[in-house]
Amino acid sequence: MKVALLQGGRSLERSVSLRSGGRVAEALLELEHEVEAMDLGPDLVSRLGSFAPDVAFIALHGIEGEDGTVQALLELLDIPHTGPGVAACQRCMDKSLAKYVFREQGIPTPAWVTYSEASIRDFGAASTFSRAVGAVGLPLVAKPASGGSSLGIKVVTSEDAIPAALMTALSYDDRALLESWVSGRELAVSVLGDEVLPIVEAIPTGSNAYDFAARYEIGGAEFVCPADLPEETGAEVEQIALRAHEALGCSGFSRVDLILGEQGPQVLEVNAIPGLTETSLLPQAAEAAGVGFNELIEKILGLTC
């Protein structure tokens, strides 16, 4: 097959995307596909036109690659692509929108409020912070509505720290969430096709529970797969993850991040295009299910939309 491999892009996750793309390219070549790697740029449409791929493999993360921008373009050009379609991408990329969908469908998710830069700047929304604290409780997590890493995320333990935390979060997106901090075990459930892969647990190695930055660094967290969970709990986690995946309209594959606290599993977010490096969680989960990297890539390639 002729595969256009889309990688790089302009998001803050460019470097992860290049690593994903590099690893995927190796797999595609080993699988004897014809591969052309393309970065996002002014020549994208003309390159797609002259290469005329059978399929586009999207190894992009973050804005433009994971939010439906590229997907809409590919759909217009009649090029089938991996990962979910435009609407699902938009729902996953926007953590606030995703949570509204979860709430509508009765999927458990931590309490939250959403602020936009415009509402704070122009409509006096800053006067509602105590209301937000009342709704969400303390401590809370301020985070940009989009974005897939620790960037821009801060834990807030008192109301007067909200402006600084929101200023940080709003540097990464024009909307931000204040979300209830739920302490518990951090789980990632990857979905491939309509199958749930073994659950991965991230166990932070640092002592500071609130240090997000550290756990996203290599060595900042230890990953256990399959996670050591009672059978019943595992089944509940899987079922909720699959519901979240379906509720957002994901197809092909996705990674659902959950927190398992006293109230049971709660969904934090769904990644439409999870990382595809050897050490990313989806490939780890696939491997635990006996699906090697090349096989995983071939499967993803067969699940285009």
Add this chain to the structure above:
Amino acid sequence: MAAPPPPRRSQIRSRDLERYAGLFAKRTRVMRSSAMRDMMAITARPEVISLAGGLPDTSTFPPEAFAAEMDRITKTAVAEVLQYGPTEGIDLVREQIAGVMAAEGMRVDANDVTVTTGGQQAIDLITKVLIDPGDILICDAPTYPGAIPTFCSYEADVIQIECDENGMRIDLLEQTLADLAARGRRPKFIYSVPTFQNPGGVTLSLERRRRLVEIARENEILVVEDNPYGLLRYEGETLPTLYSLDGGSYVVYLGTFSKILSAGLRIGWVVAPTPIREKVVLGKQAADLCTSTLTQNFAGEYFRKGRWQEYVDDLIGIYRSRRDAMVGAMAEYFPHGATWTRPEGGLFVWATMPEVINTEDLLAKALTKSVAFVPGTAAYVDGRGVNSMRLNFSGVTEDRIIEGIRRIGEAASEQMFLYETMTSELLLPRIDDRDEPDGDRS
């Protein structure tokens, strides 16, 4: 014909990672990648105005001069440049280095020069031969961001001494030395970029230079003077290097051709008292046997021809205009309350934003406007520098510098406006006074 199998890297599986994790030396714990560093990947895109680098402008180096030099090598020295060379460096380069140092007022015997693979290796070797894990090392605050990973990889206990517009605060240095002495401790060495400091852009005053050398002598402490930029002075009076004030007893001197000829040639050097020099040579032997004989030959001949100063003069003209463009644009576009240095030479301006701004967040916002800089925290080991940034002006043309600074200023003003709205603190002069370049606020 069948295509050759694709090149491939070794495949790492998650369980392998765990296996490797147990193999790493303790010192690699400090060698971490971070989300912030990953973010800088965007600066490689052509539309991004990167004020984050430390790149000399190599675009004006005459291609015909380069071709002539390579032609000479082809005709006369192929066998030699394809061969290993002495660890200390080839004689021609060591002589020329002595000549370049003489141009900065230093008297050095070519035999005391050890050629290194760039100035970075000079820092690495000096740290390698002097620092045991836990040894104290003193440096500027902020310090050269590239030195921090080196110091950390040798597990130095780094103490940073605050700088002001006249460089390292020697009064604070003395106090720190006294405090350390009271605890029975002393630093192995003091690392400083006294002239057109990276990242601060500031220059250690003559009075402080004299005092620093005295302190080194009185306390028998080594000072490592890193001087990549000394010849790039755009105005003001040349100050004597620490090395020339000391005569080379307690000052170890690090130099480089990276900023006056080419960073791609990777040629730097160390001048140190003989016992240290001998250890450095042994350390270098273990590291890479010798610096590239090809580039040494190229550089040696280039400097021997004696016209290198003309090229440096050209660079000075270019960089001076770029510095002026940068500080001029800052005055126009940076928010009220921001401050910045006005370097008399070198490659960098250090700017400090009002306290509410975190320059890592500001960088994220700036990157969406396709402009980059180095957040101040990169220049500290202890998390300071949160509202500061390093901006490079040597590698970017004037119009792009001005546009880059305008966008950073816009991003900072947007952040401050938002914060002000949330806290009602008056950070900006008056809203009415603000022009409205960004339509999204109206």
